[in-house]
Amino acid sequence: MLSVIPVRGIPDIKKGDDLGKLLVTRLKEQGDEFQQGDIAIVSQKIVSKSEGRVVSLSKIAPSDFAKTIANSSGKDPRQIEVILRETRKIIRMRGGHLITETKHGFICANAGVDQSNVGNGDSVTLLPQDSDGSADRIRKTIHEITGRIVPVIITDTFGRAWRMGQVNFAVGISGMKPIHDYRGTRDMYRRRLQVTEIAVADELASAAELVMNKADRVPAAIIRGYNAPKGHGRVKDLLRPEEFDLFR
Amino acid sequence: MLSVIPVRGIPDIKKGDDLGKLLVTRLKEQGDEFQQGDIAIVSQKIVSKSEGRVVSLSKIAPSDFAKTIANSSGKDPRQIEVILRETRKIIRMRGGHLITETKHGFICANAGVDQSNVGNGDSVTLLPQDSDGSADRIRKTIHEITGRIVPVIITDTFGRAWRMGQVNFAVGISGMKPIHDYRGTRDMYRRRLQVTEIAVADELASAAELVMNKADRVPAAIIRGYNAPKGHGRVKDLLRPEEFDLFR
Numbered sequence: 272m273l274s275v276i277p278v279r280g281i282p283d284i285k286k287g288d289d290l291g292k293l294l295v296t297r298l299k300e301q302g303d304e305f306q307q308g309d310i311a312i313v314s315q316k317i318v319s320k321s322e323g324r325v326v327s328l329s330k331i332a333p334s335d336f337a338k339t340i341a342n343s344s345g346k347d348p349r350q351i352e353v354i355l356r357e358t359r360k361i362i363r364m365r366g367g368h369l370i371t372e373t374k375h376g377f378i379c380a381n382a383g384v385d386q387s388n389v390g391n392g393d394s395v396t397l398l399p400q401d402s403d404g405s406a407d408r409i410r411k412t413i414h415e416i417t418g419r420i421v422p423v424i425i426t427d428t429f430g431r432a433w434r435m436g437q438v439n440f441a442v443g444i445s446g447m448k449p450i451h452d453y454r455g456t457r458d459m460y461r462r463r464l465q466v467t468e469i470a471v472a473d474e475l476a477s478a479a480e481l482v483m484n485k486a487d488r489v490p491a492a493i494i495r496g497y498n499a500p501k502g503h504g505r506v507k508d509l510l511r512p513e514e515f516d517l518f519r
Numbered sequence: 520m521l522s523v524i525p526v527r528g529i530p531d532i533k534k535g536d537d538l539g540k541l542l543v544t545r546l547k548e549q550g551d552e553f554q555q556g557d558i559a560i561v562s563q564k565i566v567s568k569s570e571g572r573v574v575s576l577s578k579i580a581p582s583d584f585a586k587t588i589a590n591s592s593g594k595d596p597r598q599i600e601v602i603l604r605e606t607r608k609i610i611r612m613r614g615g616h617l618i619t620e621t622k623h624g625f626i627c628a629n630a631g632v633d634q635s636n637v638g639n640g641d642s643v644t645l646l647p648q649d650s651d652g653s654a655d656r657i658r659k660t661i662h663e664i665t666g667r668i669v670p671v672i673i674t675d676t677f678g679r680a681w682r683m684g685q686v687n688f689a690v691g692i693s694g695m696k697p698i699h700d701y702r703g704t705r706d707m708y709r710r711r712l713q714v715t716e717i718a719v720a721d722e723l724a725s726a727a728e729l730v731m732n733k734a735d736r737v738p739a740a741i742i743r744g745y746n747a748p749k750g751h752g753r754v755k756d757l758l759r760p761e762e763f764d765l766f767r
Binding site: 272273274275276278363365366368370376428429431432433434436437438439440445450463468469470471473474475477478479480482497508509510511515517518519 | 520521522523524525611613616618624625649676679680682683684685686687688696697700716717718719721722723725726728729745756757758759763764765766767
């Protein structure tokens with residue numbers, strides 16, 4: 272059996288806050304503690320805030336291109352400017368939607384720039400600059416305090432091609448491999464499995480979202496009872512190289 | 520807290536087997552029973568087998584077009600023929616990959632036609648013809664036997680645009696809405712949430728996959744402790760209409 276445990280009562284996060292320490296404390300306050308093999312799932316939003324990845328729109332001077340896009344999409348030109356600064360490549364621009372490839376290689380709406388749950392009405396958050404590095408820091412802090420080896424996944428909600436609604440995806444990983452590789456294993460009839468690689472880090476992110484609730488201050492969860500693929504994976508392992516991608 | 524409970528010991532499924540009854544029995548044999556609000560997650564593979572959606576390739580005469588595709592992709596022309604018969608539209612054909620839109624509207628590799636875990640080496644499974652109907656039947660049986668209202672999600676593993684690896688998706692739904700709609704709710708700063716719709720049925724499917732294991736005969740799981748969006752949703756609610764889709 273696998274359990275998904277919400278970490279409640281995490282306060283409003285400010286730049287410099289130590290998320291690893293906070294997770295240990297909050298978990299203890301709800302009568303629990305980290306166990307060996309637990310996986311900590313942390314929302315991008317609090318990671319970005321703790322790292323000061325918050326931009327005040329009042330300080331942004333939009334470029335001409337940002338103004339052009341803003342005009343056609345009805346959005347704030349300063350927000351478009353911030354999105355463009357986070358963007359490596361524009362994948363689709365249509366009907367007011369801006370799907371871009373971020374500098375990390377994520378393909379998502381608005382380069383992951385987000386306005387919800389940021390204190391100042393004028394501010395937006397950016398994705399962490401190096402979200403694997405962010406996950407590393409949280410994992411190391413948890414290990415230092417508790418002695419437990421706890422892989423960490425940082426998540427954000429993205430839309431998908433072809434399907435309605437958003438789901439939670441892994442945007443940063445530390446202490447595990449993000450993909451369970453079934454290649455070489457056989458099915459129950461001893462035939463080689465056709466489905467060979469399962470993106471378990473994305474599935475763990477989705478599982479955690481079910482107990483995380485944007486409106487209710489639950490920006491983190493613990494997954495207990497899952498045997499994560501061992502190794503030193505990076506989120507890049509989840510990103511399909513452009514030359515093998517049929518959809519950009 | 521949310522729990523994901525594997526349903527173990529499900530035998531090899533044959534046409535006509537009653538999956539709802541089987542889930543109730545197996546759950547009881549592992550010392551558990553359905554509780555109000557549990558969600559049953561069932562792999563497409565056993566649903567298809569129970570519904571006789573299995574095709575013997577030896578009985579398939581491939582068309583000229585199927586032979587042409589088989590030639591360029593190195594696949595069995597009879598399997599290509601079966602894929603084409605399940606296909607409404609070919610979305611991408613490149614590098615030996617065939618991404619199609621099935622007659623249900625799913626966009627996935629090979630129209631969901633799959634060779635793994637089918638007894639006869641010559642056979643493939645097709646997706647259920649009406650997977651919401653399949654889910655309805657399982658839900659009703661569970662309700663008849665146990666008196667519990669248990670939403671049902673039928674799942675299959677699909678690849679994704681842009682990202683490596685496959686994850687589990689909902690392909691059939693009964694007894695719940697597949698999307699949690701946050702529109703109108705406000706974030707912790709009382710601002711309207713930007714992320715408005717979460718595809719929770721897909722997240723539940725992903726969560727269940729973490730305890731389902733193709734090689735280990737765990738084709739079903741129970742999710743306990745999740746408050747599913749109430750209503751009579753259909754899997755079509757998860758499919759983005761072509762006119763609003765930027766990626767086909």
